[in-house]
């Protein structure tokens with residue numbers, strides 16, 4: 001992973017600014033998708049503590065979060081309560097294998113799968129399962145780690161052996177990282193049409209946070225830069241993550 005320069009000296013505001021720069025591209029894309037529907041049925045598989053789910057519910061949509069971690073779901077419930085959207089958020093303990101037991105097939109308008117595909121055994125099978133949860137025409141928001149940026153980050157940190165090993169894919173049992181071509185091929189094979197592909201965290205993980213914090217206006221400018229490069233194909237290999245929007249055929 002690129003260097004995370006989070007240190008004890010960082011303030012809550014600066015952490016929030018960095019977090020905004022990390023998520024702005026995904027959130028903007030998702031908000032546009034959700035704007036098409038006043039009250040969508042949204043499923044967030046591996047939604048964890050609800051960083052996205054609660055924001056989606058704040059827009060008036062019904063969100064079912066499925067996650068194997070009871071601790072994460074407890075935090076999600078508290079967050080939803082504090083944000084006044086507990087009635088719109090339901091938390092179900094489960095995982096990708098039990099997804100179709102927890103959510104009726106063809107019932108979701110929008111499905112979030114952020115940071116999960118890299119930790120399941122078989123990403124192609126997982127995407128086939130996700131396709132069954134969505135109604136035809138429903139939209140998948142998929143966020144995965146990107147391989148090329150991870151190679152560069154390891155090399156820049158002096159971990160040349162690790163960088164070399166990552167070049168051709170992960171070792172046994174290691175989290176997967178995907179290229180843009182792999183993501184679109186996997187989506188197509190599972191019955192999705194990719195409608196947008198975004199590079200996420202192209203610069204934010206590379207820039208020391210002190211640089212962003214000391215210069216007035218830097219945080220906002222970095223955010224705008226992340227948004228500007230997100231859809232430029234030449235920057236995709238530099239992005240820590242790839243975000244795809246894909247429609248179920």
Ligand SMILES: C[S@@+](CC[C@H](N)C(=O)[O-])C[C@H]1O[C@@H](n2cnc3c(N)ncnc32)[C@H](O)[C@@H]1O
Nearest residue numbers: 045046047048051067068069095096114115116
């Ligand atoms: C990297 S976190 C991502 C959390 C959240 N989606 C986000 O973007 O902030 C991965 C999440 O996937 C969950 N998870 C792990 N294995 C899973 C599986 N087999 N199926 C579904 N979720 C899983 C974890 O409990 C964790 O909450």
